[in-house]
Amino acid sequence: MIKDFTKLETFLVVIKEKSFSKASAKLGISQPAVTQQIKYLEEQLDAKLIERKKNGVKLTKEGEEVYKIAQKIAKCIQNAEQDLLKVINKQITFIIGSSFTIGNYILPQIINEIKKIVENDILIKVDVSENIVDNVLGKKFDLGLIESPIFKEGLIYREWMEDELVLFSNTKLPRYVRTEDLYKFNWICREEGSHTRKLVAETFEKLGVSCKKFNVIGEVSSSTAVVNSILRSPVNKEHPTVSIISRYAIEDELQSGRLFEAKIKGEKIKRKFYITYLKERRNDPFLMKIVDLLLKFKK
Structure with missing residues (x-):
């Protein structure tokens, strides 16, 4: 039976x-x-x-x-x-933990659809991926949307969207930038410990580029701060101020012509976004409706 x-x-x-x-x-x-x-x-x-x-x-x-x-x-x-x-749900709020790029640039496009399922308030907590994973595991967040696959026991991880990190500036750049040209730029970087900075450093190391030789004029703690710093930098054709960020973060500025992107010759910096939740909630139809909605959302 x-x-x-x-x-x-x-x-x-x-x-x-x-x-x-x-x-x-x-x-x-x-x-x-x-x-x-x-x-x-x-x-x-x-x-x-x-x-x-x-x-x-x-x-x-x-x-x-x-x-x-x-x-x-x-x-x-x-x-x-x-x-x-x-x-x-009259007594609780659905909490989504989200990494910076997802929380600031992707979730706003789908949050109303999620609200229709939840039928209650949604609280979005923006943080680094490691903290999000810990909070989902500790049952402080209902769902995590992360850009760094930090795998831990007790959680389910679902591959979600693909992201590409791109070189950009407020000064028009060549379509393709050689690795040696990277040393001529002024740089705005993400802070130590961010997944974006780690991924960029690993890519440059593979290309034989030494980040320590860059002219770094500032370090900031969020993708929004990176974008605003570049937008406010002086236009300089000989030594442009540049950074590397998710294309999702600068889509509007690229379309409006306020920012310009370039490809690094011979390399693309890509990564996957992940959805994560507790294994014990895999049978929760309420949570699974939201997960299914996210999986259907493609940009």
């Missing part, structure tokens, strides 16, 4: 994702564990439920019947949980 809904939920996720590996990522468990749970269901029901195909999975005749029943059970559970959450 099937005494809990966990294995039926795994079955539903496999069908929804059309893949054992994608179901594994969504549920935060290993692919062998997913396979084992499906096998357990089949043994308990004495019926083959799923056939694996090259292009995904296919339900057997018995699997289709089980799928209909499992959906009904899931709907009943979801409705009960939603009723409970409506009561709870």
Whole structure:
């Protein structure tokens, strides 16, 4: 007899994702564990439920019947949980921890859609990725949106959006900048400890560029401060003031012609943004609605 809904939920996720590996990522468990749970269901029901195909999975005749029943059970559970959450949400605020670029430039475009799901106030806490991860793990944040994959036990991490860090200035730059040209610029840098600075330093080290030889005229603690510092710098064609930042942070200024970007010859600085939440909340339909909304949001 099937005494809990966990294995039926795994079955539903496999069908929804059309893949054992994608179901594994969504549920935060290993692919062998997913396979084992499906096998357990089949043994308990004495019926083959799923056939694996090259292009995904296919339900057997018995699997289709089980799928209909499992959906009904899931709907009943979801409705009960939603009723409970409506009561709870009168007393709590949904808290999202977000790294600087995401919190300042991406979340504002989707926050109203998230509010429709939450039906209550949302508090966005902007911080460095490491602090966000710790606060999600400590149950102080409901959800984390990070730009640095700091992996810790007890959390699920979902790859989200791709970001590119670009060289930019308020002075028009050549389309491609050689590594030797980097030493001619005046630099505004992020502070020590920021993920952006670390990623840029690693890239330059790979290219054989010594950041210690740069003419750094300022260090600031946020992407907004970087952008404002460059905008207010004197225009100097021989020695432009430059920095490296997420393209999301300067999209409007690039379109308006207030800022200009250039590519570093032979290199692109790319990174992934991640969504993270507690493993124990992977069955929370309220939280999963928000995660699904974020995963559908592509710029």
